Amino acid sequence: MKVFTKTDIGMTRTMNQDSYSIYEEEDYKLYILADGMGGYKGGEIASKVAVIAVEKFIKEKFKIIPKEKDMILKLINDAIEFANSAIYQESEQDEELHDMGTTIEVCLIYKNKIYIGHVGDSRIYRIRNNMMRRLTTDHSYVEKLVKDGEITREEAFHHPKKNLLIKALGTSGEIKPDLINKALAKDDLLVICSDGLTNMIEEKRILEIIKSDEDEAVDNLIAEANAARWT
Numbered sequence: 001m002k003v004f005t006k007t008d009i010g011m012t013r014t015m016n017q018d019s020y021s022i023y024e025e026e027d028y029k030l031y032i033l034a035d036g037m038g039g040y041k042g043g044e045i046a047s048k049v050a051v052i053a054v055e056k057f058i059k060e061k062f063k064i065i066p067k068e069k070d071m072i073l074k075l076i077n078d079a080i081e082f083a084n085s086a087i088y089q090e091s092e093q094d095e096e097l098h099d100m101g102t103t104i105e106v107c108l109i110y111k112n113k114i115y116i117g118h119v120g121d122s123r124i125y126r127i128r129n130n131m132m133r134r135l136t137t138d139h140s141y142v143e144k145l146v147k148d149g150e151i152t153r154e155e156a157f158h159h160p161k162k163n164l165l166i167k168a169l170g171t172s173g174e175i176k177p178d179l180i181n182k183a184l185a186k187d188d189l190l191v192i193c194s195d196g197l198t199n200m201i202e203e204k205r206i207l208e209i210i211k212s213d214e215d216e217a218v219d220n221l222i223a224e225a226n227a228a229r230w231t
Helices: 042-064 069-093 141-147 153-157 203-212 214-228
Strands: 018-024 029-037 104-110 113-119 123-128 131-134 178-183 189-193
Touching: 018 042, 029 042, 029 189, 042 069, 042 104, 069 104, 069 113, 069 178, 104 123, 104 189, 113 123, 123 203, 131 203, 141 153, 189 203, 203 214
Parallel strands: none
Antiparallel strands: 018 029, 029 104, 104 113, 113 178, 123 131, 123 189
């Protein structure tokens, strides 16, 4: 299984608030992405705390739980709740970190199944048979407008409030993540990304870039996303 990862500060921020982790055992694989928000250092801290907490929780518990769908999803849910509490408590203890938060994508692969925990507007896609399907649903203001039929998907991509989240990790004492279970076929590709990519490049173009050169796709996607900020 090939894994390509890269994070980039982009063209407008002075600090990269993304954090990610790759943890691969013989029997399962765990991929985590968090995109922080809040204050000068708050987003960076929130995303790091989230990734570290989720990874630690799952690594400690996975080997001892029954390997059933509901139990694996519950493990991911509990790991995200654990991370949420850690971020929220830290923000309550430091005024400069008040209201910090982060998105979180947890993708655990076990026996050709994908188990996902999702909060925020980072995304997980599955590419199969040259088609890309989004497996997660953004917890954002514009996604709600699309769902309610008030704007189209194309209008959402250009909407001035597309960065506005309605749910994030660490901003309140309790969180309820989306939990998703999907099959994984032999030649499937998974794309886990923050809104730094999807706010800049439309999904159709993301698929074109990946299929044109899978080995160089990460660098090519970042280059095009950065170039799009000036167009």
